[in-house]
Amino acid sequence: MEIVKNVYQCHIENEKNAQVMHPGGSNVYFIGDPNEEMFLVDTGEHSRRWTKTILDYYEQLGRPKITSILITHGHGDHTGGIERLQEIMQCPVMCHPKLVKGLKPFVDDEEMIVKLKANEVLRTGGNVSLRAIFTPGHSDDHVCYYLAREKILFTGDIILGNSPSTVSDLADYMKSLEKLSRLRVDTIGPAHGQVVSQQLNQKKVKRVGNMRIQWYMDHRQLRENQILGALAKGIGDVDKIVSEIYPKNLKKALRRPAASNVRTHLEKLTKEKRIDEKPAEYTIKSD
Ligand SMILES: [Zn+2]
Known part of the structure; x- marks a missing residue:
C-alpha cells in the first residue's frame, strides 16, 4: 500500500x-x-x-x-x-x-x-x-x-x-x-x-509523528517515576517492581521484556548515582 x-x-x-x-x-x-x-x-x-x-x-x-x-x-x-x-x-x-x-x-x-x-x-x-x-x-x-x-x-x-x-x-x-x-x-x-x-x-492534529515521539519520551519518564516510587516503598526486586507498576493482567510473554525494561531504568538511575545497587545474593536452585 x-x-x-x-x-x-x-x-x-x-x-x-x-x-x-x-x-x-x-x-x-x-x-x-x-x-x-x-x-x-x-x-x-x-x-x-x-x-x-x-x-x-x-x-x-x-x-x-x-x-x-x-x-x-x-x-x-x-x-x-x-x-x-x-x-x-x-x-x-x-x-x-x-x-x-x-x-x-x-x-x-x-x-x-x-x-x-x-x-x-x-x-x-x-x-x-x-x-x-x-x-x-x-x-x-x-x-x-x-x-x-x-x-x-x-x-x-x-x-x-x-x-x-x-x-x-x-x-x-x-x-x-x-x-x-x-x-x-x-x-x-x-x-x-x-x-x-x-x-x-x-x-x-498536525505532526502526529512528533506527538508519538513525545509520548514515548513521557512514557519513559513516567516509568522512571513509577520505579522510583516502588523503590521508595522498599520494593527493590526487579520482578516485584514489574508486578507493582505493570498492569495486573500483563501477558506472560511480556513479563521478560518488562523486567528487562525495569533493569535498564535501574542501570540508568545507578549510572546517574540516584540509586544504590546492593550486590546480588546467591542461592541453590530449587528446581
Ligand atoms: Zn524488531
Whole structure:
C-alpha cells in the first residue's frame, strides 16, 4: 500500500498463536518510484513466509531496480532472509558500521555491504532523498531513515506502532528520541505495528509523528517515576517492581521484556548515582 508519495508499506501479519512480542504485525518498506528505482528498508524475519510476502510485493511493484537494502538494526526480525533477497535484488546492503561484521556471513560479496555514515543522505528514484540517522538505545547499531520531503520517519524498533519498544541502553535511547524530536514528523513508519499518521488520527492534529515521539519520551519518564516510587516503598526486586507498576493482567510473554525494561531504568538511575545497587545474593536452585 502506498502510504505517502513514494512510500510503499509491505505489511506482514503475525503467525496465528505466535508470541505477542509485536502486536499489530510487522512492516518492511519499499521507498522510491517503482518505475525507476527503490530502497527496501529491512528484510524481516528469517522465515519462508516472510521472505515470500516481501518477494510477492516486489513482484506487484513490477520488480523495480533496488538501489540498496537499508537495514535499521541487526536483530533477526530485521535481517532475516537477507541472503535470498540480496541475491535476487542484486544490490548493496547498507547498515550501521557496527553491523557490518554481523552481516558478512549472509552476503556473498563483502563489498556489497556498505557502512553508512551518520546523517548520510541516500538517493533513489522519484527524487527521493533519505537521511540515515544513528539512533542507538534499542540496540547500538540502530539507524532511522528520514524522508524530509514527505516528513515521514522510518523508526525501526526505536518507536513502534502499537506498543512501547524494548531498550538496551536507556541513556542512549533517550538521547536518540530527543534527536528525533527535533525533526518535523507527520508520519512514522515503524518496523512493528501500524503506521502512525494523520489519517489514523481522528482529531486532525498536525505532526502526529512528533506527538508519538513525545509520548514515548513521557512514557519513559513516567516509568522512571513509577520505579522510583516502588523503590521508595522498599520494593527493590526487579520482578516485584514489574508486578507493582505493570498492569495486573500483563501477558506472560511480556513479563521478560518488562523486567528487562525495569533493569535498564535501574542501570540508568545507578549510572546517574540516584540509586544504590546492593550486590546480588546467591542461592541453590530449587528446581
Ligand atoms: Zn524488531
